[in-house]
Amino acid sequence: MKKLQYLSLSALVLLLIGCGSEKEEEEVTPTKPTETASFTAADVNTAYTAFNTHFYNPEAKLYYSTSAKTGLGAIWTQAIYWDIAMDAYNRTKDANQLKLVNDMYQGGFQEYDGYNWNNTREWFIYDDMMWWIISLARAHQITGNQVYLDKSKEGFQNVWGRSYDPVNGGMFWNFAKDGKNACINYPTVIAAMELYKITKDEQYLDKAKTIYSWARANLFNNGRVADNIHVTQGNVGWSDYTYNQGTCIGAAVMLYKATGTESYLNDAKLAADYTKQKMSDANGILPAEGDWNEQGVLKAIFGRYIMMLIKDANQPQYLPWIQDNITLAWKNRDKARDLTFRDYRVACPTGTIQSYEASSVVGMMQVCPPKE
Numbered sequence: 001m002k003k004l005q006y007l008s009l010s011a012l013v014l015l016l017i018g019c020g021s022e023k024e025e026e027e028v029t030p031t032k033p034t035e036t037a038s039f040t041a042a043d044v045n046t047a048y049t050a051f052n053t054h055f056y057n058p059e060a061k062l063y064y065s066t067s068a069k070t071g072l073g074a075i076w077t078q079a080i081y082w083d084i085a086m087d088a089y090n091r092t093k094d095a096n097q098l099k100l101v102n103d104m105y106q107g108g109f110q111e112y113d114g115y116n117w118n119n120t121r122e123w124f125i126y127d128d129m130m131w132w133i134i135s136l137a138r139a140h141q142i143t144g145n146q147v148y149l150d151k152s153k154e155g156f157q158n159v160w161g162r163s164y165d166p167v168n169g170g171m172f173w174n175f176a177k178d179g180k181n182a183c184i185n186y187p188t189v190i191a192a193m194e195l196y197k198i199t200k201d202e203q204y205l206d207k208a209k210t211i212y213s214w215a216r217a218n219l220f221n222n223g224r225v226a227d228n229i230h231v232t233q234g235n236v237g238w239s240d241y242t243y244n245q246g247t248c249i250g251a252a253v254m255l256y257k258a259t260g261t262e263s264y265l266n267d268a269k270l271a272a273d274y275t276k277q278k279m280s281d282a283n284g285i286l287p288a289e290g291d292w293n294e295q296g297v298l299k300a301i302f303g304r305y306i307m308m309l310i311k312d313a314n315q316p317q318y319l320p321w322i323q324d325n326i327t328l329a330w331k332n333r334d335k336a337r338d339l340t341f342r343d344y345r346v347a348c349p350t351g352t353i354q355s356y357e358a359s360s361v362v363g364m365m366q367v368c369p370p371k372e
Helices: 003-007 007-013 043-056 076-090 095-111 124-143 146-163 182-199 204-218 240-259 262-279 294-312 315-329 355-367
Strands: 179-181 226-229
Touching: 007 204, 043 076, 043 226, 043 294, 043 355, 076 095, 076 294, 095 124, 124 146, 124 182, 146 182, 179 182, 182 226, 182 240, 204 226, 204 240, 240 262, 240 294, 262 294, 262 315, 294 355, 315 355
Parallel strands: none
Antiparallel strands: 179 226
């Protein structure tokens, strides 16, 4: 999604631009990841501590947009940072990390009108809401806090009632209802499956199957996930983004785990293969999304869901690929600050960088084990 465009409400009509920047990435000489020893468990702790040191705002209980600490990051990216915090807690079981998880809920509560889903100034696009709905459900699973689950269920009901198209299927991306994008449809499946996991309420499973079926028919082609479909013009935007590949993988794996239906697993593997073979470079290094915009966070999302395929669906053949990406990015970190960059192939800039572009390796490290 071209999140940079969402900084004003007028951006809601910019669907034709697509969900991402088309800017060409700079030419670099790829570094072979096999030339470097794997990152270590100690590196994981170092990377996460550094990310929090340079980007976390303890007063707002949310993250800054840049290392200059002059403003908070975008609303939807805060949910991704919350996911990273939860993954860090699952990894460490540290009481201080659990406090951070709860603090971030409060930070969002304070900043976003108490998670008032009807506030169309705070929540000005449907997928921004759905990322938080997913994270709220996950936070309930970790903490047992009923309030988190209630907020997630309320949010899901709200978005479903406003975004779902009962005539032609699928979820609308924006309030203008002129497009149906991968970034709302696959996350809706994931949110429904998280809620189904908690509540065992079949309505969530049914909704997940319904939206997945629509997305597969309209946004999926042999593992490639389209970014969007413009409903009035009918054209499909086939721009490639790692988070769309990732949420497709996550949605498929969760449905596979719940139903045992092999076709879901096959879809997840097709999407993973496309990302590795078509979107990554000759050495398997993931694309450098996010030229000073929110797309820098996309690979954090991909990392969480490709690891779901590896761990939950027992597909370890993808693990060395992800480990090599992390290893190369960590090698190229800013060693003075231990910050990583969106382009894993080059040295991290030493000046001001965005939390978005610094987040993806940190996120992957929380869920991906080092090589033994």
